[in-house]
Amino acid sequence: MQNMHFYKHKAIKKGLFFMSLKFSSNKSALLSVITPALAATSTKSTLPALEGLLFSLEDNILTVCGYDLEKGVKTSIPVYAKEDGAVILNAQKISSIIKSFPECEITFDTNDKNIVRITGAMSDFSIHGLAAEAFPNLPELGGDRSFSISQSLLRDIIISTHFSVAQTDARPILTGELFKIEGRKLTVVALDNYRLALREEENAVFGNETDYSFVVPGKTLLEFSRLLSDIEEMVIVEFTSKYIIFKIKDIIFFSRLLEGEFLDYNRAIPKQNKIFVKIRTEDFIDSASRASLLVDEKLKTPLKCNFTDNILDISCSTQYGRVNDNIKIEKSGEDIGIGFNGRYLLDALHACSDEYINVEMSTPLMSMVIKPAVKKENSNYTHLVLPCRLKD
Amino acid sequence: MQNMHFYKHKAIKKGLFFMSLKFSSNKSALLSVITPALAATSTKSTLPALEGLLFSLEDNILTVCGYDLEKGVKTSIPVYAKEDGAVILNAQKISSIIKSFPECEITFDTNDKNIVRITGAMSDFSIHGLAAEAFPNLPELGGDRSFSISQSLLRDIIISTHFSVAQTDARPILTGELFKIEGRKLTVVALDNYRLALREEENAVFGNETDYSFVVPGKTLLEFSRLLSDIEEMVIVEFTSKYIIFKIKDIIFFSRLLEGEFLDYNRAIPKQNKIFVKIRTEDFIDSASRASLLVDEKLKTPLKCNFTDNILDISCSTQYGRVNDNIKIEKSGEDIGIGFNGRYLLDALHACSDEYINVEMSTPLMSMVIKPAVKKENSNYTHLVLPCRLKD
Known part of the structure; x- marks a missing residue:
């Protein structure tokens, strides 16, 4: 060190x-x-x-x-x-x-x-x-390594991945977001035991010389994102082994880095999916929101998603009553019934910026993978939601 | 009854x-x-x-x-x-x-x-x-007596008097607002042990035949004011001895009335004042707000208002430090130093709709009377704030 x-x-x-x-x-x-x-x-x-x-x-x-x-x-x-x-x-x-x-x-x-x-x-x-x-002593506000990135892109990346940061300290490293820099490519990952957000941006990073990665506390990052504007202007990022320093014009924002090994997120992402579904993001959000209206917050009643033919039927049954909500989908592969915590599902959907998304599944026990339906050349995201076991 | x-x-x-x-x-x-x-x-x-x-x-x-x-x-x-x-x-x-x-x-x-x-x-x-x-049995939704009043006026009256409604149940009648109808005149009064709001509107009431008064629960009234629009359209008000019924188009809003004798609010209003001050409402609000920044919420530190010559100096001294804030006034009568609970003072000032107000005082132990500087022909209000004793 x-x-x-x-x-x-x-x-x-x-x-x-x-x-x-x-x-x-x-x-x-x-x-x-x-x-x-x-x-x-x-x-x-x-x-x-x-x-x-x-x-x-x-x-x-x-x-x-x-x-x-x-x-x-x-x-x-x-x-x-x-x-x-x-x-x-x-x-x-x-x-x-x-x-x-x-x-x-x-x-x-x-x-x-x-x-x-x-x-x-x-x-x-x-x-x-x-x-x-x-006043406490400040760390040294200059790093031996540095790169730069546009304010608006960095802001967008933080906002769209933050939902997956772990809220509890059970595994402290998961309360942070992994930043991985390889040449001009930036990968940002946040994950807890229930969901994952992965964002990959090609040609995002300028002036980088070696590959490296670090983990920034999630809450700190969200606080920092409020200082970023929706403009192309650059943020200079410098860092040491313990601190990261963001420089925007006259503002220097710095944060302690989290120590420890981040999880191997690649292993968590199912690769051999058999069911592929194209859905309009807003329809999925509206339908899951309606079905969530009857969720019993104490029991965390799951939403049951039945993907059959060209219909997604989301249902939920609680002490308040029962709801069935249908939307149109384009599916290839078998029918599947899979349960989700409504809030986790909605968080992952709200963080999707595309009109249409692709949803990939294998079995009711494996994570659902959410990706944009039309892949962009330089920018990609993958959201994962772990299913809940359904009582039948 | x-x-x-x-x-x-x-x-x-x-x-x-x-x-x-x-x-x-x-x-x-x-x-x-x-x-x-x-x-x-x-x-x-x-x-x-x-x-x-x-x-x-x-x-x-x-x-x-x-x-x-x-x-x-x-x-x-x-x-x-x-x-x-x-x-x-x-x-x-x-x-x-x-x-x-x-x-x-x-x-x-x-x-x-x-x-x-x-x-x-x-x-x-x-x-x-x-x-x-x-479902509980409803009271009879028609009264033997009635009048009508414009929606926007009734809404304005409720919003501008509500700050003085008593928040505690120590004297239940004071948790309501008194409505007094005499011919075409409507008087509305709210008061607790620290402040009073009195609103008098001539020619406000239509179709009234006898004089009467009733006390409506304050919280209920505030809830009702949200159903009123800023339009001239009429609200029909009907009542019995126990209930008041407001009719707006297709909406009927009704409320239990509070039982008991309302305080003789006229006795609470000092009549023989010796000090008269004209102040720009916004200046007074800004100055009292600045002085309130150092108020210790636990100790409820009072603001000390020194009316001297043509200056009002508001000061406050707490563990955080000290503030003196000055504004220009037009005064007749002696100088006076008088203390107020900042929140009560500000509530009473915020409810003033005029650019300039007149403030009347007698001694540091008697209520300050706030009135519009220019009296309107049909509409008048009086706000009272009880002073706090200052330690010197």
């Missing part, structure tokens, strides 16, 4: 916490650095510093940093500086205070007791801050 | 529950009767009938009724009838089932075990219903 170098935050290292942060800037500029940093602060922590943002000023650059020991955000803007320094302010409080101001010039003025006076328009706040040295 | 006449629901009285409800209609027509009725069903009751809607069919008219013993809704539409009858269906389930259908013809077919088969497009539900006789 690579040797990690931690370093004290630059401003703190230079002894800036003995000086008093003083600067002014306008409301929208301040929000542009505070808002992204909120993504990386704890809302309930036993350590007040983890609920805070580190404000530090040096060379007319204000840097705002949030770090909850798992993930972090660092953003910067130029401001009108009066005195360099650093202080920690509660993230929620400072965010709502700045939001409450009208659009105006806002001045920060910190005294030697870490009380920060924030003034603007006709408002005057004096907020108790924490000494900057209470 | 007037003698009440209850009657068995018409369809039930005629023994229709021995017959099997069978009809068809389309999705949107069904939702137009089901959705308003949801306003009057319990979501968690020990009596399943109270979580249900009574569907009854007679003479090609489908009537849907929800009644939780406090409030009720009765709506009707013509449908294509096959067999008269009545059945109770769980309100949430039947609503989500009908919503889940595509726009299509939907058929209800009830068997003698109260199982209702609901079919449409390619979906087929069989839902366990309850026998219609389990």
